[in-house]
Amino acid sequence: MEKINYLLPEESAEMTLNQVKSLRQIEGRLRKLFGLKNYQEVMPPSFEYTQLYTALESNGKTFNQEKMFQFINHEGQSITLRYDFTLPLVRLYSQIKDSTSARYSYFGKIFRKEKRHKGRSTENYQIGIELFGESADKSELEILSLALQVIEQLGLNKTVFEIGSAKFFQRLCHLADGSTELLTELLLKKDLSGLNAFIEKNSFSKELRELLKEIFITNELSRLENLVTNTKDDVLISSFDQLKEFSEKLSMIKPIIIDLGMVPKMDYYTDLMFKAYSSAANQPILSGGRYDQLLSNFQEEAVAIGFCCHMDTILKALERQELEEDND
Template identity: 25%
Template structure:
């Protein structure tokens, strides 16, 4: 896959912003069809809320500010945590069970020192803990990628608990665990064996961990392979939950859109169940990440199972451009009206009517020296002293009043 470098000059012109706006509208429309309602969280959040939550964003990556009272705040580094807190403290009801957001998040890192802001579009489903909900969330991600025109993509599905169960049977230090996770994440099969051999680990557990990076691909094949490294009933239950989710995705008819990846490790440690990420051609990073986090709300005082995912909007835009899936039409309006001064009243009233019907309309007097053919539009309407003409779709048709104009436009668009 091609390496992606974040464009720090996003939205530098009108066309870029329109691509972004159309993408976000597509995401919102699809989320809405699954029964999700839009919400937002504050741009500024209490630093303590993030610093006191286990498994959240790296504190060094948070962008901190101090308000006039001396309180330390952070620019929102994550949306899941404040949404979970809001839902848990306010109590679960039909209005906040299924929510979506399109919000900027702010982080700083050594890898991308000049990129501190990105836009995420995501969904969160609270209060339901079932394979049906997990499969539906994954299906929404698949459905959305298809909406955008992507055909060659894959959703990798794993489970936060599978690897954790194996690690709990070892005495690895935090440094050793970090090194091991890095090797598994990069699927470094050459170095992982000697690394594990030097550690004091039971041989069966060592062989199981060593096989984790290879448990990737066709879900039916991977689940059969995984059965050979099951160490306890908990791992068996985890594997069965993944099988149940996959069977539901098959019922939707989208089994070819997913692969199983038992070496999938997410850097957000609050995930407790199924985790997943989505890849498209031309982007070497996941364009979406998500999973189940049933225990996060317990840190706010009460249980509230949840699952969600977020698209990285900037990565999606990059992929759309790379694959030629953006709207390259250079039209500046649906309709351009050009009129002589003595029929100005008819032209402007027609423009008013057309805008009322939702058309984008630009008007120019023939004395303005504007050449409407160079401006770019679906239709051009000429109001002159002699005749009224509608130009469009390779045709030229005369009309005498607004009713005839609307009739002609409707026929042209059929």
């Protein structure tokens, strides 16, 4: 009799018993928090028509079809496993909207093909919220405040919260004059030596060169403000001023770091972006941002913002944190 292969496919992500226990505890705390803030839990379908993703554009880009798990259904139509939660909830808001605003929460898995040996799973558990239709200022402060409250519910001791701007990033790419792909790669990797070499090869203004040289190494608010102001670029200055305002308003809850080199995790981010990190994890534990432009694909015009917790990363960080505490 042939032996049964008990190994899991490389694409799979199996949680340990302790991870499942921790996940359910965190889910309980966050369900309570979201409920108190009037976020209604939704459960989007696991399968979508592939066209939901491929027919939409954001900032002139379409979603990466190569990362989707696609199938042909009985109708001969291409369908895909849920690639993210945001698009299905944008569709939901556009279809059943019965008021000027809507608040949704979700708990579940997304599925994205990843390159082999990158340490990333193709199935990932996410917990998140989306807010539609409120004023920009109210939406941003509500979501940022909730993100900080969520971090406190995760059980991780050493965390950092960073904010950035998609507008600031896009303006830097425009000023890079045709070197968008290279600049994006350098910013993503936080490659200081590579960035310095890039600066030397281009004839940027003195002020822009100074800004780029310190974009990774300066966190002091006054120094960042001087560097940005010296560029005399209206988009860079207005984007920074917005980030500064958020930092000052939320500093009573938790210190906020402004990351002017933050690169949009998703192409549909168009304004405010933010990420949270733990000393016990190599990847962000939480990420989010504004994505108003996506709604225009559904003939809607409204402020849209949200975030998700990357639970697989969080659960591994909790285990690593516990191990470090035991060793101490």
